[in-house]
Amino acid sequence: MHLAVYPPTGRIRLAAPTNIDGEVVRLFAISKIGWIKKHIKQFKDQPRESPREYKSGESHYFEGKRYLLKVIEHNGFNKVEVTGTKTISMSVRPNSTRDERASILKEWYRKQLKEQLPPLFSKWETEIGVKSNEWAIKHMTTKWGACNTEAKRIWINLELAKKPTICLEYIIVHELVHLLERSHNEHFVAKLNQFMPKWKLHRDELNSLPVAHGDWGY
Numbered sequence: 001m002h003l004a005v006y007p008p009t010g011r012i013r014l015a016a017p018t019n020i021d022g023e024v025v026r027l028f029a030i031s032k033i034g035w036i037k038k039h040i041k042q043f044k045d046q047p048r049e050s051p052r053e054y055k056s057g058e059s060h061y062f063e064g065k066r067y068l069l070k071v072i073e074h075n076g077f078n079k080v081e082v083t084g085t086k087t088i089s090m091s092v093r094p095n096s097t098r099d100e101r102a103s104i105l106k107e108w109y110r111k112q113l114k115e116q117l118p119p120l121f122s123k124w125e126t127e128i129g130v131k132s133n134e135w136a137i138k139h140m141t142t143k144w145g146a147c148n149t150e151a152k153r154i155w156i157n158l159e160l161a162k163k164p165t166i167c168l169e170y171i172i173v174h175e176l177v178h179l180l181e182r183s184h185n186e187h188f189v190a191k192l193n194q195f196m197p198k199w200k201l202h203r204d205e206l207n208s209l210p211v212a213h214g215d216w217g218y
């Protein structure tokens with residue numbers, strides 16, 4: 001049987017063979033209550049970002065670094081760029097709404113991630129010896145990545161644009177290893193250990209970083 005507690009809210013997943021008695025599963029879950037509660041508490045104590053207004057002076061993360069947002073109102077095209085080492089400058093039309101600014105920034109993150117992904121995919125596909133048919137960036141609420149092993153299609157969470165690149169690489173490695181092994185079994189873990197010996201460190205870092213407000217609301 002396999003028991004796991006997932007961030008950010010402490011969703012619990014218990015996998016058991018189909019032929020196992022329900023009562024055995026129940027007793028197993030009960031015996032793990034302390035362990036489950038401990039993990040849920042860890043996720044609850046995790047820092048969370050406050051709601052964003054997309055105004056000057058707010059903190060926004062990119063590639064694991066904190067930047068201050070600078071909103072410039074002008075009558076031209078919308079534009080987002082990193083200026084200097086600490087600022088994300090966003091030029092928008094005067095009187096733009098919060099939601100408009102939010103979506104402009106979101107699209108900027110998507111564009112950045114789109115540029116980051118091809119070299120990382122080709123690096124790790126070569127390393128692992130697999131080839132995905134397709135990958136895409138998706139705004140997901142409960143997962144950092146997903147892999148459809150039959151279609152060999154990988155989805156990468158848009159939120160990863162905000163996280164350190166090594167964490168993004170860990171998710172790519174994790175999903176690519178699924179092309180060798182569908183489930184999270186010993187073989188899967190052995191492959192992760194082989195290709196990315198410090199994967200647990202990167203996973204833990206990812207799960208300890210601030211969770212975006214409202215993005216993980218399940």
Ligand SMILES: [Zn+2]
Nearest residue numbers: 174175178184
């Ligand atoms: Zn997985």
